[in-house]
Amino acid sequence: MIEFNNVSKYYKSNVGLDNVTVHINEGDFVFLVGPSGAGKSTFIKLILKEIEPDKGTIKVRGEDITRLKKSGIPKLRRNVGIVFQDFRLLPKKTVYENVAFAMEIIHQPKRLIKKYVPQVLSMMGISESAGKYPDELSAGEQQRVAIARAIVNRPKILIADEPTGNLDPDTAWEIMQLLNTINMKGTTILMVTHAKDIVDKMEKRVIAIENGRIVRDEFGMYGYMQALQGTDVTFDTVEVQTRNLFRTRFKRGGGRR
Ligand SMILES: Nc1ncnc2c1ncn2[C@@H]1O[C@H](COP(=O)(O)OP(=O)(O)OP(=O)(O)O)[C@@H](O)[C@H]1O
Numbered sequence: 365m366i367e368f369n370n371v372s373k374y375y376k377s378n379v380g381l382d383n384v385t386v387h388i389n390e391g392d393f394v395f396l397v398g399p400s401g402a403g404k405s406t407f408i409k410l411i412l413k414e415i416e417p418d419k420g421t422i423k424v425r426g427e428d429i430t431r432l433k434k435s436g437i438p439k440l441r442r443n444v445g446i447v448f449q450d451f452r453l454l455p456k457k458t459v460y461e462n463v464a465f466a467m468e469i470i471h472q473p474k475r476l477i478k479k480y481v482p483q484v485l486s487m488m489g490i491s492e493s494a495g496k497y498p499d500e501l502s503a504g505e506q507q508r509v510a511i512a513r514a515i516v517n518r519p520k521i522l523i524a525d526e527p528t529g530n531l532d533p534d535t536a537w538e539i540m541q542l543l544n545t546i547n548m549k550g551t552t553i554l555m556v557t558h559a560k561d562i563v564d565k566m567e568k569r570v571i572a573i574e575n576g577r578i579v580r581d582e583f584g585m586y587g588y589m590q591a592l593q594g595t596d597v598t599f600d601t602v603e604v605q606t607r608n609l610f611r612t613r614f615k616r617g618g619g620r621r
């Protein structure tokens with residue numbers, strides 16, 4: 365479904381990804397974890413072809429997207445839905461219009477829009493809010509709208525970049541149930557998160573990145589001593605952060621490899 369083969373991405377003085385090889389299969393639910401600056405967003409941007417790798421190949425649904433022409437990018441992105449921490453809804457459109465807009469911009473017929481929009485709103489449990497504007501909704505409701513919009517064109521892959529980052533624990537858990545349901549219906553899910561409790565509870569595949577490298581790929585656990593954005597810093601966190609600092613310095617001195 366998604367294949368990274370020896371992928372490296374360098375920024376001027378930083379390493380984004382460093383020789384990453386990883387395969388995500390159709391139907392997988394994968395958590396991407398790691399400290400700030402590890403390369404998680406870089407990984408996502410490469411899948412969406414927002415940035416290009418310096419080395420290696422990336423295949424999405426069997427197609428090498430590093431060779432894909434610009435004209436092929438809209439089709440790629442139609443197959444990859446995306447949800448963000450800050451929802452990114454259009455403030456002047458209603459819930460219904462926000463979701464419908466995702467279909468309109470790819471020129472779907474009105475008939476299908478009328479059919480699918482109510483379906484996804486119902487699936488996300490927000491049918492009653494169809495006529496409301498984003499600022500009339502709770503954070504959890506806004507995220508449901510954002511997910512509805514991301515899946516209305518039936519993408520094969522759904523990427524969620526910290527989708528629960530702005531939500532209280534109960535609401536976050538409701539959103540996780542929805543993502544789980546979407547996954548059960550066949551959509552491959554890749555979710556970036558710092559939420560240790562969620563990762564541990566879900567018991568899915570966890571890919572951990574540090575300094576652009578995959579340091580762990582296994583089922584079940586978040587693996588860090590605490591969610592690194594938390595306040596109670598433990599010895600392990602300090603150890604990891606110190607190690608990262610040294611690696612960064614070393615890389616800056618050494619330049620590209
Ligand atoms: N446009 C850019 N120019 C230069 N360096 C960048 C750029 N984007 C990212 N980087 C660097 O690349 C590394 C990986 O960044 P990335 O945004 O992928 O991390 P992340 O894992 O998503 O972090 P976070 O959890 O904070 O979102 C970091 O060192 C970052 O500073």
Ligand SMILES: [Mg+2]
Binds near residue numbers: 404405406
């Ligand atoms: Mg990021």
